[in-house]
Amino acid sequence: MIRILKRLFHMMKQHKGRLYLGIVLSMVNNILGIVPIICGVWTIKVIWDDANGLAALRSNHVFYLLGVIIGSILVRWLFAYVRASKQDSIVHEVTTAERLKIGDILKRVSLGFLQKKNMGELTTAITTDLAFFEMQAMNVINNIVDSYIFLILTIICLFFFSPALGLAAFLAIIISSVGLQLIEYQSRKNSPIRQESINEMADEIVQYVRGMAVVKSFKQEGVASEGLYRSYKKSREINIRLERNFAPCDALHRLGLYLGTSAITIITAFLALNGKIDLPMALMMIVYSYVMFNTIEAADNSMHILEMLDTIAEKLQSIETAEFIDKDGRDISINYYDIDFKDVSFSYDSREVLSHVSFHIPQNTTTAIVGPSGSGKTTICSLLARFYDIQSGEITIGGRNVKEFTCDSLLKNISMVFQNVYLFHDTIRNNILFGNPLANEDDMIAAAKAACCHDFIMALPDGYDTVIGEGGSTLSGGEKQRVSIARAMLKDAPIVILDEATASVDPENEHLIQQAISALTHGKTIIVIAHRLATIENADQILVIDEGRVVQRGTHKELANEAGLYQRFIHIREKAEGWAIGQNERGVIHGQNMDR
Numbered sequence: 001m002i003r004i005l006k007r008l009f010h011m012m013k014q015h016k017g018r019l020y021l022g023i024v025l026s027m028v029n030n031i032l033g034i035v036p037i038i039c040g041v042w043t044i045k046v047i048w049d050d051a052n053g054l055a056a057l058r059s060n061h062v063f064y065l066l067g068v069i070i071g072s073i074l075v076r077w078l079f080a081y082v083r084a085s086k087q088d089s090i091v092h093e094v095t096t097a098e099r100l101k102i103g104d105i106l107k108r109v110s111l112g113f114l115q116k117k118n119m120g121e122l123t124t125a126i127t128t129d130l131a132f133f134e135m136q137a138m139n140v141i142n143n144i145v146d147s148y149i150f151l152i153l154t155i156i157c158l159f160f161f162s163p164a165l166g167l168a169a170f171l172a173i174i175i176s177s178v179g180l181q182l183i184e185y186q187s188r189k190n191s192p193i194r195q196e197s198i199n200e201m202a203d204e205i206v207q208y209v210r211g212m213a214v215v216k217s218f219k220q221e222g223v224a225s226e227g228l229y230r231s232y233k234k235s236r237e238i239n240i241r242l243e244r245n246f247a248p249c250d251a252l253h254r255l256g257l258y259l260g261t262s263a264i265t266i267i268t269a270f271l272a273l274n275g276k277i278d279l280p281m282a283l284m285m286i287v288y289s290y291v292m293f294n295t296i297e298a299a300d301n302s303m304h305i306l307e308m309l310d311t312i313a314e315k316l317q318s319i320e321t322a323e324f325i326d327k328d329g330r331d332i333s334i335n336y337y338d339i340d341f342k343d344v345s346f347s348y349d350s351r352e353v354l355s356h357v358s359f360h361i362p363q364n365t366t367t368a369i370v371g372p373s374g375s376g377k378t379t380i381c382s383l384l385a386r387f388y389d390i391q392s393g394e395i396t397i398g399g400r401n402v403k404e405f406t407c408d409s410l411l412k413n414i415s416m417v418f419q420n421v422y423l424f425h426d427t428i429r430n431n432i433l434f435g436n437p438l439a440n441e442d443d444m445i446a447a448a449k450a451a452c453c454h455d456f457i458m459a460l461p462d463g464y465d466t467v468i469g470e471g472g473s474t475l476s477g478g479e480k481q482r483v484s485i486a487r488a489m490l491k492d493a494p495i496v497i498l499d500e501a502t503a504s505v506d507p508e509n510e511h512l513i514q515q516a517i518s519a520l521t522h523g524k525t526i527i528v529i530a531h532r533l534a535t536i537e538n539a540d541q542i543l544v545i546d547e548g549r550v551v552q553r554g555t556h557k558e559l560a561n562e563a564g565l566y567q568r569f570i571h572i573r574e575k576a577e578g579w580a581i582g583q584n585e586r587g588v589i590h591g592q593n594m595d596r
Helices: 002-011 013-032 035-051 059-108 111-116 119-161 163-210 212-217 221-273 279-320 377-384 407-411 428-433 441-450 454-458 477-491 507-521 556-560 565-577
Strands: 339-348 351-361 366-370 392-397 414-417 495-499 525-529 541-546 549-554 579-583 589-593
Touching (some): 002 119, 013 119, 035 279, 163 279, 351 377, 351 549, 366 377, 377 392
Parallel strands (some): 414 495
């Protein structure tokens, strides 16, 4: 317990002054909660004395009583208000800082880190876990710290009042603590299991929602939801099992408290019968024995939550301690943009993707990369942008190793247009300005016009202020592609990477996108991955990749006359691009080559 509290205090160390002040105010507030009991005992004593002729009951006694009660209520209200205003906002500030920190970390880690952490785990860490932390952390800290400090002070007072009462309370706490320790042990053992179950459910939900179009098109709702229902059932079984393990420990904890209350009641009655304390004091002690152990019952519920908070903190720490890919990088400016791969090898875990790859790309030239699917083309571009680190060799831009750069100083030199475009659930304006947030309106519109998307944007209900769906779902594939090109044009980086930018675009939009790409790449160093001959035949050099190696290089004309993979690629593409759907004389639809 102390270890976890120290971890939570460490997470809030920047606000420790307000945190400690809040704890003190909360503790004093709890102590003032005894005032009504004291007032009740005092009232009974005054009435008792009046009935026995020991002292007359006077009207000012009522005013004293009202004054004390009202005063204690006002003081408690004031302390509660000050505590809430100083302390309650701490967790909101901490969780906001944690979310921003995680966002910054995810920008600077290798993509391999994101692949090892499933989406459900990352999603729950940033959303559900931090929301739980935000709702529970401060209450748990106050409950546990207040409870134990209050109880320690109470037991000390009881020892001075009567050693027997102090000993009874102390033994009750020992029995209760054994139960709490067992609760803590069970929670520590089971919290990771519960957290894993939550992560699994989140991952299944993300996959189910993302794959809904495929699920509907193949009419496989039942099959697709099997994993989702399985994760729900697993979560239910885990939670039931955890509650069964928790119940005996909780029962032992509560037994200790009930035994303590009973012991204090019996001892107090015995002391009253022997004339060692008067009746009003005995009544106060009996009533108080129930109140003093209520604070520990609050700590009982908090103990289980405390272990869950520890699991969340552990998960956040595993993200926050991830190694930055640019931890040794510096802000570097370069004057020219030649690109060199020197004996580069790279593997995804144990699967080798590139093996001893070397090539040179002069600045302001176009290099096309072709090869079979899975040969390593996209990986080359990802390594250049340092989404991953190579295992051996060296990659340089402008004569500087990419490992010398920070991610920001490296990527400010590179614009990337992907085959699978991702647009944010935001306005079109902000999606384009993502390439350069400091650009003015005129520059943004000029980029849109150059990317051939200004006209369709202006035809939308709100023009550039039209909010598009997540991932750009409310736009067509060609429209999304042109917006992404406008975004890249606004960035105006000297190196442009085009990864199958026109592969899945319909012919109607292709000429617009080709026109936009021509505007984007003018005067730049270009790396293009493509399968269309029209895209690559005018490149200054073509690199042919097969099984992670550069097997051919040269111009289109040179490679077309050279036996090898590229020549076979040309023949396949010519047949594919000349293929169309037609009908024979009997009206049967079939494929035919239009170039024959």
